[in-house]
Amino acid sequence: MNSLSRHVRNVRRVAGFTLVEVLVSIVVLSFGLLGMVGLQAGSLQANRDARLQSTAVVLARELAEMMRGNKDQALLATSPYLIGEISSNPLVPPTASYCLAIGQNCGTDKAAVAQAELTDWLARVSDALPGARVSICRDTAPFASDGTAQWTCTSTDNTDPILVKIGWSRPSLKTGDTTVQQASDRPSVVLPVTPGSTL
Structure with a gap:
């Protein structure tokens, strides 16, 4: 009888220890899951930033192709493509044109075509990138001494390269950092454009 009660007490003690x-294993597992949730959030944010970067590069290349297609206008000293810096929301060029819209006609006016292409392109940049800022200008020093891109354009020579600079607002990728890098801080994409040469 005494050994039976001792056995029952041992079973209860073991059962309590198992609980x-x-x-403890649930607590350890929950800490691991919390870490995984943090990694997942960071991964989603990095993925979004990479998608926006890719979109900006595609848009910049698209504008470069438009300028190559209308190189007579792109190479002018007062080219309609060279709009300087625009940060309004939505982005609108200094001289907006909608002659490429359905039911409209630009005719043979290449300057009107350039203005209409730029108007349409800026509208798409506004839609695709949050808080977008654009600069299209001639520049020989697009990067500061520390290697970061800068918005200011330093050239006044008509033979200097044309650069398309695009920036947008993006949250910090550092864990726990809630700051947002504004488009005004620095361009994220700087693309040189070579429209060609006049014959």
Whole structure:
């Protein structure tokens, strides 16, 4: 009888110890899951930033192709493509034109075509990139001494390269950092354009 009660007490003690083990393992597992959730959030944010970067590069290349297609206008000293810096929301060029819209006609006016292409392109940049800022200008020093891109354009010579600079607002990728890098801080994409040469 005495050994039976001792056996029952040992079984109860072991059963209680198993419950404590289960609770400790649940706590350890929950900490691991919290870490995974943090990594997932950071991964989603980095993925979004990479998608926006890719979109900006595609848009910049698209404008470069438009300028190559209308190189007579792109190479002018007062080219309609060279709009300087625009940060309004939505982005609108100094001289907006909608002659490429359905039911409209630009005719043979290449300057009107350039203005209409730029108007349409800036509208798409506004839609695709949050808080977008654009600069299209001639520049020989697009990067500061520390290697970061800068918005200011330093050239006044008509033979200097044309650069398309695009920036947008993006949250910090550092864990726990809630700051947002504004488009005004620096361009994220700087693309040189070579429209060609006049014959």
